[in-house]
Amino acid sequence: MRGNLDQVVRLVRRTTLKTPLLLCRIPAGFPSPAEDFLEKRLDLNEYLVRNPPATFLVRVCGQSMRDAGIFDGDMLVVDKSLQPFNGCVVVAIVHGEFTVKTLRLRNGKAYLEPANSAFKDIEVTPEMGCEVWGVVNSVIRKML
Numbered sequence: 001m002r003g004n005l006d007q008v009v010r011l012v013r014r015t016t017l018k019t020p021l022l023l024c025r026i027p028a029g030f031p032s033p034a035e036d037f038l039e040k041r042l043d044l045n046e047y048l049v050r051n052p053p054a055t056f057l058v059r060v061c062g063q064s065m066r067d068a069g070i071f072d073g074d075m076l077v078v079d080k081s082l083q084p085f086n087g088c089v090v091v092a093i094v095h096g097e098f099t100v101k102t103l104r105l106r107n108g109k110a111y112l113e114p115a116n117s118a119f120k121d122i123e124v125t126p127e128m129g130c131e132v133w134g135v136v137n138s139v140i141r142k143m144l
Contacts, residue, residue, distance in 0.1 A: 048138045054081035056134070058091060058098070065089070065100055068115035070139055076100065077138035089136040095128055100136065 049055045060074045068089065070076070078091050086105040091098060092112060101112035101122065110124040124130045 048077050048140075049079075050137065051079055051081045054134070055079050057140075058100075060100060064114040064116050064119045065102075066116050068102065070100065070115070070136075071141065073141075075140040076136045077140065078134040079137050080134040082135035082137070084132045084135055091133045091136060093129070093131045093133060094122060094124075098133075103132070 056078050058076050058078060060070055060076060061072055063072060070089070076091065084090050084103050086103065088103055089100065090103045090112070091100050094112065099112065101114055104111040104113045104121070112122040112124060114121070
């Protein structure tokens with residue numbers, strides 16, 4: 001597969017893995033005392049996937065969305081059932097290649113906008129055969 005996405009994974013069956021979720025929020029500034037109790041158990045599938053039959057995962061390659069916090073190697077959770085709207089991040093096919101960009105509607109025209117000034121906006125025209133595959137609803141990044 002060419003373009004900004006190097007891997008598409010379809011969520012075929014729903015699995016359950018409930019992970020402990022702490023009641024307290026962890027500050028990113030000054031430390032706070034730890035709390036010794038759990039709020040509940042969180043199933044990441046329930047948290048990240050709204051509509052399992054319409055959801056797929058893709059791995060990003062490239063730097064065109066880095067200023068939106070989407071980096072090379074990140075995994076995107078994409079929902080094909082969501083209606084794209086102005087300002088949402090979408091996975092689209094442009095000239096037969098996958099890309100991830102922000103959808104912008106300006107002056108009656110649609111654009112696929114990168115989040116990196118080294119890349120240019122793509123004006124969507126009828127002859128390019130652009131198709132939005134889905135709306136990105138989450139970014140997953142492994143730190144190690």
